[in-house]
Amino acid sequence: MTSGIALRNQQQAAPSSASSCVKSSGQHLRQSSGGVEDLDKDYAMNNDGVLLPMQSMSNMETKERYGFGSAIWPKDDSDAGTGDDGSGLKSNQCMSLSRKIDLSASVLVPYRLLIFFRIVVLGIYLAWRIKNRNEDAVWLWGMSVICEIWFTFSWLLEQLPKLCPVKRAVELAVLRDKFEAPSPHIPLGYSDLPGIDVFVASADPVKEPPLIMANTVLSILAADYPVEKLACYLSDDAGSLLTFEATAEIASFASVWVPFCRKHDIEPRCPESYFNLKKDPYRNKLRPDFVKDRRRVKTEYDEFKVRINALPDSIRRRSDAYDAIEERKAVQRHRELYGDGDELVERPKIQRATWMANGCHWPGSWIHPFPRHAHGDHSAIIQVMLKSEEKRSSSLDLAGIDIRLPMLVYVAREKRPGYEDNKKAGAMNAMLRASAAISAGPFVLNLDCDNYVHNSGAFREGMCHMMDCGGERVCFVQFPQRFHGVDPSDRYANHNFFFDVNMRALDGIQGPVYLGSGCLFRRMALYGFDPPPSQERHGGRFSCCFRRRAPAMVDSDEERQALSEEEQKILSTYPKRFGNSTSLIDNIPIAEFESRPLADHHKVKYGRLPGSLAVPRRPVTTPMVAEAVSMISCSYEDKTQWGQRVGWVYGSTTEDVVTGYRMHNKGWRSVYSAPTGGRDAFRSTAPINLTDRLQQIRRRATGAVEFFFSKNNAMLVTPGMKALQRLAYLNLSVYPFTSVFLTAYCFLPALCLFSGQFIVQTLSVTFLAYILILTVTLCILAMLEIKWSGIQLVEWWRNEQLWVMGGTSVDLAAVFQGILKGVSGIDLSANDTKKPAAAKGNEKEELDELYMVKRTWLMIPPITIMMVNLVAVAVGVSRTIYSSSPEWSKFLGGLFLSFWVMIHLYPFAKGLVGRRGKTPTVVFVWSGLIAITISLLWAATKSPSGDKEIGGSITFP
C-alpha cells in the first residue's frame, strides 16, 4: 500500500514533456537531505555558476520538517503498543455535568399567555377582515387580506416553537473531577476524556487568506483539552502548496504559541485577536517573566506573519528557479543529443511546475495549471504535520510547562474532472473518513476556516453536554456563531437574535438546528446510526450496535464468530454503506464505545467504565496514513451511502440544516451551548458590508427553498421528530416565501396613496382597535423575548429591519432561484461568502469595506419600493391639500404604512449611499424634493378638473 502510493506520487510528479530528466533529478534530490542549498551546490558543478536566486530566497522559507504523509514519506516510523486497562466504578460520583437554568416564570408565563391571546385576536381579526370587504377598492382589500393571512401563518410558524426556551450551564469542575482527577482507574497525567477531531474547511487561499486560517488552527492547537485527545485536520479544497506550506509554518510557530498560552493562561488563544486586544495585556498576569515572554512571542508572531504573507512570493520564486534548472537540463540534453550551439533550432519546452522546498513536484494544483495538477484536478494528499504529542523546542523558558502539541494533519482530497466535489459537505466527509483511519476521535468538531476558538475551554464545555447523563442521545452540540469586527451599531444584525432567541427556544424542544460551523458532533450520529433507545422506546434499527460489547473483546476471530446472526447481517451491510475501508468499519464499535458517558449512575444506561480511555493514543503509522489517503480519493464514495445516509448530506446549498434535520428525524436530540456570562466559544469574521450580508442571507434562503422542495420537507417527517420541532423546520423551509407577500405589502401604502383608497373602507374604531392590540401584543412579546434571551432592544430592532430588507431583495431572488431549480433543474447557485480581505485587525480597511457597495440587481426592488413610496407620499400630500373634501383618515392610514416601510428600509438606503459618499439625509432630501415636484405637476394637471367623489362615510377617530 505504502509503496504503491509513494510510487504514484513519483509518477505524477513528472509531466510528460520533461519526464525523464525530472525523474532523475527528483530521485537525486530526494537522496540529498538539505533541499535547496544542496541543489545549489549540485548544479554549480554541472553548469558553472548559474543558480544565483536560490541563496537569497532560502532564508524566507520554512526550514521546518513537513511532518510525514503522502506528499513526503519519511523513513523512520516505529513505536508500538497501547495498553488496555481499567475497570470498576468510581464510588460516589453521580454529579451532573450540565444543568438547565429555569427561566423566570414571571417572564415565561405572561409570554405564553400572550402568545395564545394574540393567536385568538389574530383569528378574530382575520375573520372580521374577510367579512368586511372594502367595496371601493376590492383589489386593495383582497391583496392586503391575502398578505395578512400569510403573515399570520408565518408568525405562527415562527412563534409556536418558542414556547419553551431553555438556558444551560456547565460544570467544568465536575468534568475535571470525573475524567482527570488521578484515581485507581486514571493514572496521574492521563485523561479519561474522549478524543475530539477538529475539522477546519478551507476552500481557496485567495478568498480565505492563509493568515486567517493560520489563526484558526493555532487557536485550536492551543485549546484547553488533553493534548493526546485532540487532533486538528485542515482540509484544503484547492490543493494548493500555499496552504500546505502555511500549515508547516503553523506547526513550527505552534511550538512557541501553544506553550506560551498554557504558561500564562492567555485568552483568546488566537494570536491575531490576542495581540489586538484593546485592554491591558498585563492585568492579572502574575508570572514575572510574562513581559519578556510576551515581547518575544509578539516578535515571533510578527515574523510568522511575514513568512506566511511572503509564501506566495517565495513559492513562485522557488518554482521559477527550479523550472530554470529543468529548462537548462533539457537544453543540455538536447545539446548532447543534437550537437552543440547555435543551430539549436527548437528550444525544448518545459512545463512550469510548482515545487516544494525540498525539490519535489507539488502533488496538488500548480500555479500554472497542468493536467492532473490543476484546481479541481489533483491527487489526494495527507500530511501529518504534527504527530500526536509532538515536542518541539522553542526559545521560551518552558520549565514545568507542557510543551506537547496536538496532532495536526493537512488534508487535500483528490479532485478530478467529472467527479462532483460536493463543496463543503464533500470536504467534511473526506475528513470524517481520513480521521477515522488516523486519530479516530469519537467526537468531531467542525469549524469554518475563519472561525477561531475564542474560549479555550469551549471543547470541554461541549463535552459536558455529551458526557452528561442522557448525553448518549445527543447528536451534536451547536455553539453560537459570534462575530468580531461587527460595526459598532451592528447595522446588519449580525448579532445574536437568531442564536439567542430561536436556538434557545429549540433547545427546549428537541435541540437547535445545525448551522454549519462551531458544532461538536458525535461520530456515530454522523455515520447515520440511530440514537440508543431511550428508556421508554425499545430497540432502534441499529441498536445492536449499542449492545455490542466493548471493542477490545471483539478483536479475535472467535469472538467475531460468536456475534449473533443479526449482528453479522448488519456488519455485512457496512461496506455498502461506508465503503471498503476496514479501519473505518472496525472503528465503528470503538467510536461508539468511546463516545459513551461514564456508567457511574444508575440512570446512565449505555455507559462505559471509568478509566477505559485513560491510555496513550495509538501512534500514527504509515499504513494508517496510506489508508486515509485511499479514503479521500474521488471514487471512494461510489456506490456507498456517503452524502445520502452517511455523513454530511450532499446536494443542498445549505448542507448544514439538512444534515441536522436527518439526525433529529432519527430521534437524536441536540444541545445549544451558550452559557450566559461566559466567553463566546468561537468567533468569526462577519460579512460587514450590506452586499455581503445580503448574499449570505440569500444563500440561506436558497437553501431553505431547496429544503422545502426536497424529499426532506418537514411535512414528511417520521415520528422520531417532535411536533414543535417539525414546525420549526417547516418554518426554516418556508420563511423565504414570506418575501413575496412582504414585497407586495411594501407597495401597498404607495398604492393606497396613489389611489386615495385604503385597505379598509373606513378607518373604523374596530379596525384601529385591532391594529392597536396586535401591535401592542407584538411589542410586549418582543420585550419579553428580550427579557428571557438577554439580547438588546436594538438587536431585536435590527433584526426586524433586516427581515424587510432581506425579504424585499435576496429572499425574493432565492424563492425564484429555488423554484427554478426545483422545476427546471437550472442552478444559479450563489457563491461562497467573501472573507474580509483585511485579515483581522486592520481597522481602517475594515471600515472601508463596511461602506463598500457592490451594486447588483438585487438592490432594485428595495430601491423601487423606497422611491415609489416617496413619490406616493408626495402625491398623497398634494392630493389632500388640493382636494375640496380631503380624506384625512385614508391619507393618514397610507402615510402610516408608508412610514413603516421606510423605517425598515432605512439602513438599506444608508448602506447604499455609504458614509463616505453623500450622507443619506442629503439623498433623502433630494429624493423628497424630486418627489414633491413630480406630485405638484401631477396635481396641477389633475386638480382643475375637480375631485372624484368617493362614496362611503369616513369616521375619523
Ligand SMILES: O=c1ccn([C@@H]2O[C@H](COP(=O)(O)OP(=O)(O)O[C@H]3O[C@H](CO)[C@@H](O)[C@H](O)[C@H]3O)[C@@H](O)[C@H]2O)c(=O)[nH]1
Ligand atoms: O468547496 C468548498 C466550499 C466551501 N468550503 C468551506 O466551507 C466553509 C463555509 O463556506 P463560506 O463560503 O464561508 O460560506 P458562509 O456563507 O460563510 O457559510 C455559512 O453557510 C454555510 C452553508 O450553509 C455553512 O456551511 C457555514 O458553516 C456557514 O458559516 C468555509 O470554511 C469554506 O472554506 C469548502 O471547504 N469547500
Ligand SMILES: [Mn+2]
Ligand atoms: Mn463563512
